[in-house]
Amino acid sequence: MLEVTADLALNQIKKNQIDSMEAFLQRKNLKTAQIIDGQIQQITEKELSGIALRTIIGQKMSFATTSVSKSIEELVELSAQNARKSYQYTSRNFVNNKKLTPVEGIVDNRLRDLSLEEITDNLITILGEIKDHPSVRKVDGFVHVETEERLVVNTEGLWKKEIGTRMNGQILTTSRQDDFIGVAPARVTSRLLQRDWQDLLNRSITTALAQKGRQKLSSMKKPKMFILSSAAFANLVAFTLIPAFYLSSVYKNQAPIRKCRFHRNLEMIDDPTVPEGQNTFGFDDEGYPSRPRVLLSGGRCKRFLGMNFSCPELSKFKTICGNCYRVSYLSLDSRSYVNLPAISASNFVIKAKKNAVENLPKNIKNGLLIKEVVGAQDSNYYSGDFVVNIVEGYLIEDGEITTPIKPCFCSGNIYNILNDSELILGMRAEEVLIPATPLNVITPEIATKEISIQIDK
Numbered sequence: 001m002l003e004v005t006a007d008l009a010l011n012q013i014k015k016n017q018i019d020s021m022e023a024f025l026q027r028k029n030l031k032t033a034q035i036i037d038g039q040i041q042q043i044t045e046k047e048l049s050g051i052a053l054r055t056i057i058g059q060k061m062s063f064a065t066t067s068v069s070k071s072i073e074e075l076v077e078l079s080a081q082n083a084r085k086s087y088q089y090t091s092r093n094f095v096n097n098k099k100l101t102p103v104e105g106i107v108d109n110r111l112r113d114l115s116l117e118e119i120t121d122n123l124i125t126i127l128g129e130i131k132d133h134p135s136v137r138k139v140d141g142f143v144h145v146e147t148e149e150r151l152v153v154n155t156e157g158l159w160k161k162e163i164g165t166r167m168n169g170q171i172l173t174t175s176r177q178d179d180f181i182g183v184a185p186a187r188v189t190s191r192l193l194q195r196d197w198q199d200l201l202n203r204s205i206t207t208a209l210a211q212k213g214r215q216k217l218s219s220m221k222k223p224k225m226f227i228l229s230s231a232a233f234a235n236l237v238a239f240t241l242i243p244a245f246y247l248s249s250v251y252k253n254q255a256p257i258r259k260c261r262f263h264r265n266l267e268m269i270d271d272p273t274v275p276e277g278q279n280t281f282g283f284d285d286e287g288y289p290s291r292p293r294v295l296l297s298g299g300r301c302k303r304f305l306g307m308n309f310s311c312p313e314l315s316k317f318k319t320i321c322g323n324c325y326r327v328s329y330l331s332l333d334s335r336s337y338v339n340l341p342a343i344s345a346s347n348f349v350i351k352a353k354k355n356a357v358e359n360l361p362k363n364i365k366n367g368l369l370i371k372e373v374v375g376a377q378d379s380n381y382y383s384g385d386f387v388v389n390i391v392e393g394y395l396i397e398d399g400e401i402t403t404p405i406k407p408c409f410c411s412g413n414i415y416n417i418l419n420d421s422e423l424i425l426g427m428r429a430e431e432v433l434i435p436a437t438p439l440n441v442i443t444p445e446i447a448t449k450e451i452s453i454q455i456d457k
Contacts (some may be wrong), residue, residue, distance in 0.1 A: 025054075136173055143169040365399070
């Protein structure tokens with residue numbers, strides 16, 4: 001179906017006197033089931049498909065989209081009209097690199113074939129186990145299964161197609177024990193089918209009850225060292241750091257990150273080839289072949305992320321094409337043909353070059369483990385400043401994780417953290433998909449002293 005639509009679009013080029021054209025086609029099958037207050041509701045399956053055109057006539061470029069149920073001939077004609085009136089000039093042409101990078105673990109036929117009945121049966125099994133957990137008062141959640149087909153073609157002879165699957169799920173339990181009420185989520189994110197859905201319920205209940213006995217932080221025992229879990233650190237990085245590597249941000253802010261210095265044991269890589277990664281693709285949405293890009297190493301920023309049509313006047317900055325994705329933020333569907341092409345990270349990988357530590361709390365006498373934060377989306381990626389609310393945290397005393405703390409605010413600067421002489425990176429990395437964004441961060445937990453805690457008197 002996508003191939004037929006692509007042919008229809010390309011066959012209209014001569015008729016509309018178009019110099020060159022790119023077509024991005026997408027089809028998604030979405031299966032969703034929700035749990036609302038312990039009841040399975042809103043079980044849906046839907047198909048979404050469409051085409052986005054970028055058309056160049058006389059170095060003027062336009063953008064137009066439609067669902068595939070609409071007239072392709074009319075869309076091509078509209079895109080040609082828009083190009084002739086466009087104020088967006090370009091001296092470049094579309095990608096002609098026909099190489100397709102082989103990637104692993106992005107499609108699972110078991111997920112493609114998973115029916116709504118099977119999804120519902122698994123959720124029924126989970127809910128049936130609640131009777132074995134008398135502390136549980138309420139259960140909410142969802143399971144979302146997606147199959148996506150992408151096809152990129154252009155007048156340079158490019159023709160690339162890829163199929164991928166994804167499974168995302170969350171269970172949120174409200175548990176009560178004596179006078180204590182705890183609420184906690186557990187999440188699963190995978191390109192492959194995960195069958196142990198019961199583990200979600202167990203993890204959610206365990207985390208909720210672990211908050212029992214929460215205490216306020218005391219100014220008499222203020223933490224000196226802080227461990228950020230993979231989830232907490234990933235959320236900070238997503239909003240305070242990643243956008244600073246985009247060439248579009250460089251253009252606006254004159255690349256302040258180039259002047260920053262970082263811990264020399266720190267390495268950051270944008271890698272769209274990570275096996276089973278949420279943002280693993282054989283090519284970007286312009287058809288540019290995927291490959292890993294070292295962004296930060298040896299204490300310095302090495303390069304920026306770009307796309308074929310991004311800011312050519314800034315060629316003095318070392319940039320690599322291949323990070324063009326049709327993405328949006330604060331959206332339930334962050335990757336869609338309806339979005340304008342933009343620079344976006346793929347799998348943002350953070351790791352230690354050497355000497356990663358297996359047990360970070362072990363050598364901390366007085367510290368705080370920050371497991372989960374909220375509010376990172378309001379951070380300032382230009383300055384790196386952030387203020388977030390710690391919603392799950394635990395004291396670290398003499399190398400042991402002990403008392404849970406009540407929610408409190410913490411603040412800091414991501415550049416100070418990443419240049420902390422005492423920065424330590426953990427050994428085990430976790431993949432963290434940032435909700436309502438296209439971002440995916442793969443990072444270990446870290447230990448730093450560069451965080452300030454607000455302690456109420």
